[in-house]
Amino acid sequence: MADFLPKPALHAACQAFIEQRMAAAALAMQAAQESANSDTKSSAGDKYETGREMATQERDRNAGQLHQARQLAAELARISPxxxxxxxxxxxxxxxxxxxxxxxxxxxxxxxxxxxxxxxxxxxxxxxxxxxxxxxxxxxxxxxxxxxxxxx
Structure with missing residues (x-):
């Protein structure tokens, strides 16, 4: 029977999975923001703008991943193990x-x-x-x- 594989432990493992995804996305967002902020204006203005835009896109991609992880957390919260x-x-x-x-x-x-x-x-x-x-x-x-x- 399913007694030796406890649902609460599986539920906790799912929660840990979500928390890890949220932490990774938040850290990556912070790194991308710091990258965008640290880009300095150079004589080649296009290079500066391109670097900032790439960092902004990376931050936005990670923000999307954080949002998805939050949706998973809400979905998991609706389940009683x-x-x-x-x-x-x-x-x-x-x-x-x-x-x-x-x-x-x-x-x-x-x-x-x-x-x-x-x-x-x-x-x-x-x-x-x-x-x-x-x-x-x-x-x-x-x-x-x-x-x-x-x-x-």
Whole structure:
């Protein structure tokens, strides 16, 4: 059963993933801003303007990544890791013939307690294929039959 892979630990791993992304984006934004601020006007004015513009674009790209990480945090906050699930839906931990899936956010491969699990969003193709399934049922994903072994 899914008892040896605790949902709260997976939830915490997803939270750590988001925090790491937010910190990296904020740091990169700060570095890009400092780069833009430190560019000094040279006799080749075009070089100065190009450097500032590139730094501004980099800062804006990182601001977008920070915004996406905040959206992931809001999405994760809507999921209670303590709520039991008897069918595949957001917040469910699903043991399948392909492995473990935690339907929360798209964080990819996580290892908790030595056990591998994939954190996927509810919009992920595997989540859509498994949606509503219960233990003992099967779904077709990528042309293969996937058995749902347990849902918690």
């Amino acid at each position: 303590d709520a039991p699930c008897d069918a595949v839906r957001p917040g469910a931990l699903v043991h399948t013939s392909l492995g473990w899936f935690y339907l929360a956010i798209s964080a990819g491969r996580l290892v908790v307690g030595g056990q591998e699990c994939f954190a996927v969003s509810g919009a992920a193709p595997v989540a859509l294929a498994l949606k509503g399934k219960r233990a003992g049922e099967a779904a077709v994903f990528n042309g293969k039959t996937v058995q749902v072994l347990a849902v918690s």
